[in-house]
Amino acid sequence: MLISPASTLEPIGMAPPLLVFDFDGVLVDGMAEYWWSARGAALALRPECQLSAEAPPGFSVLRPLIHKGWEMVLAALELSRPDLDLPGYLSDYAGHTQAALERWQLQPQRLQTCLEDLRRDAIRQNPDAWLALHRPYPGVCERLTALAAEGSDWLVLTTKGGAFAQQLLEAYGLRPLAVYGHEQGSKPEVLLRLSAERPGPLWFVEDRRPTLETVGRTPGLEAVRCFLVAWGYLGPGDSEALPRGITLLSANQFARPLADWP
Numbered sequence: 001m002l003i004s005p006a007s008t009l010e011p012i013g014m015a016p017p018l019l020v021f022d023f024d025g026v027l028v029d030g031m032a033e034y035w036w037s038a039r040g041a042a043l044a045l046r047p048e049c050q051l052s053a054e055a056p057p058g059f060s061v062l063r064p065l066i067h068k069g070w071e072m073v074l075a076a077l078e079l080s081r082p083d084l085d086l087p088g089y090l091s092d093y094a095g096h097t098q099a100a101l102e103r104w105q106l107q108p109q110r111l112q113t114c115l116e117d118l119r120r121d122a123i124r125q126n127p128d129a130w131l132a133l134h135r136p137y138p139g140v141c142e143r144l145t146a147l148a149a150e151g152s153d154w155l156v157l158t159t160k161g162g163a164f165a166q167q168l169l170e171a172y173g174l175r176p177l178a179v180y181g182h183e184q185g186s187k188p189e190v191l192l193r194l195s196a197e198r199p200g201p202l203w204f205v206e207d208r209r210p211t212l213e214t215v216g217r218t219p220g221l222e223a224v225r226c227f228l229v230a231w232g233y234l235g236p237g238d239s240e241a242l243p244r245g246i247t248l249l250s251a252n253q254f255a256r257p258l259a260d261w262p
Helices: 031-045 057-065 069-079 086-091 093-104 108-125 127-131 140-150 162-171 187-197 209-217 251-255
Strands: 018-021 154-157 202-206 225-229 246-249
Touching: 018 187, 031 057, 031 069, 031 108, 057 069, 057 086, 069 093, 069 108, 086 093, 108 127, 108 162, 127 162, 154 187, 187 202, 187 209, 202 209, 209 225, 209 246
Parallel strands: 018 154, 018 202, 202 225, 225 246
Antiparallel strands: none
């Protein structure tokens, strides 16, 4: 994704928007870290599992469906099963996830805690190695820095732990207005609070279509402009026949002044 500096914001008929960015799959490609941490947490919980250091193809296929960190760990456990029905997992993700929790006799909170403990230890012991498992999408850092010249504030809203996202942003020299992690509630809940606390346009940039659809169905968020990025972890067909209120955002459009966004 090649991004050139944007020009100063042209009038858009209203106050500059507050831009709310998802983190993974929008600002940062963390697929290598996802598997590293999911595998590590899975092995910590079930050492008898056989999981390769290299992510199996099934993990990348499942990633667009994964919403929260604990689901990654559960997916890694499931991928250790020789008899896993991957097509069935994909066709009924919610149902399979619930069945997997019962099969492994685990609760989401335990999975999440194990994941975050592993990440915390990795950052403490070898922060450079952990940071190297992530990479910002090309041009994103420059584009976010240019937002200040356009008069728009931006913040991050992620299902990752807020402290982990903050550490990565600082490593890239990025300073958002705020970082909201999963600890602050669901994305619709946080957006509702933001819309109540801060008048003016609110734009939400995300790579997970189901999340945007949930936002669109949430009373009180009807005025939020939702953008689905074309460069994230999209599943097959995610960018097709988008419902009203969700607009596909290409890398070239993202690079342009906000007044030129679709």
